Amino acid sequence: MKKTALNAANEAGKIILRYYSKNVNAISKKNTYDLVTKADIDSEKKIISTIKNKYPGHSILTEESGEEITNSEYCWVIDPLDGTNNFYHKFPMFCVSIALYKKGKPLIGVVFDPIKDELFCAEKNKGASLNNKKIKVSTVNKLNKSLLALGFYYERGLLMRKSLGQMKKFFYENVHGIRRTGSAALDLCYTACGRFDGYWELKLNPWDYAAGSLILMEAGGRITDVQGKKYNLMIGNVAASNGKIHKYMLEILTQ
Numbered sequence: 001m002k003k004t005a006l007n008a009a010n011e012a013g014k015i016i017l018r019y020y021s022k023n024v025n026a027i028s029k030k031n032t033y034d035l036v037t038k039a040d041i042d043s044e045k046k047i048i049s050t051i052k053n054k055y056p057g058h059s060i061l062t063e064e065s066g067e068e069i070t071n072s073e074y075c076w077v078i079d080p081l082d083g084t085n086n087f088y089h090k091f092p093m094f095c096v097s098i099a100l101y102k103k104g105k106p107l108i109g110v111v112f113d114p115i116k117d118e119l120f121c122a123e124k125n126k127g128a129s130l131n132n133k134k135i136k137v138s139t140v141n142k143l144n145k146s147l148l149a150l151g152f153y154y155e156r157g158l159l160m161r162k163s164l165g166q167m168k169k170f171f172y173e174n175v176h177g178i179r180r181t182g183s184a185a186l187d188l189c190y191t192a193c194g195r196f197d198g199y200w201e202l203k204l205n206p207w208d209y210a211a212g213s214l215i216l217m218e219a220g221g222r223i224t225d226v227q228g229k230k231y232n233l234m235i236g237n238v239a240a241s242n243g244k245i246h247k248y249m250l251e252i253l254t255q
Contacts (some may be wrong), residue, residue, distance in 0.1 A: 013114035109214035121216025151201030
């Protein structure tokens with residue numbers, strides 16, 4: 001199953017790079033800010049066909065195509081191009097995200113950044129890796145020594161104002177900085193390998209964090225909802241960290 005996930009991610013990455021080099025732009029919009037490109041659609045088709053070729057009876061949950069539910073205990077959760085707006089604007093921060101869940105629990109997580117040729121991977125109870133080298137979260141244990149990441153939901157109303165308010169409170173704690181990459185999957189992976197010490201975002205979809213969450217947990221990190229509730233595939237509002245600053249993050253996020 002891991003081999004299938006890796007193969008699917010690699011093939012999808014090739015498709016994305018091909019469109020990226022050809023300057024192919026968006027073909028439709030889900031809403032004013034949420035774009036869909038040919039790369040999203042063709043990448044997803046390739047991932048699904050690769051999985052179905054090996055596991056035709058498994059359920060599939062994807063960003064563009066929606067759900068294909070069977071009676072299988074296995075479900076693949078796919079984001080064929082996380083960071084589509086970045087891709088559209090030629091900002092080189094996007095990835096393929098593929099996860100396999102069994103009875104609602106994560107088994108495999110693969111996140112592939114084709115621009116940087118960085119492949120993050122994790123298997124339940126087997127650790128996490130970046131390009132086949134084991135990764136671990138940072139050892140930072142104070143907010144005033146941390147670098148955080150933040151994501152924003154597409155709408156520009158209440159949730160945006162809430163996120164901005166939370167960001168302001170973190171800056172009052174003298175964090176080293178807050179970054180906004182535009183890819184939830186990469187934010188989680190960067191936290192997993194110590195580039196970030198923590199990350200939070202409101203109103204995510206399961207495919208945004210399905211793979212990255214396992215990679216983070218297998219690297220020694222922690223992920224909950226912003227209220228501190230235990231991780232599950234439908235938490236939506238995500239708080240992730242190296243584990244050492246998690247309680248300090250939650251103190252701010254629950255204010």
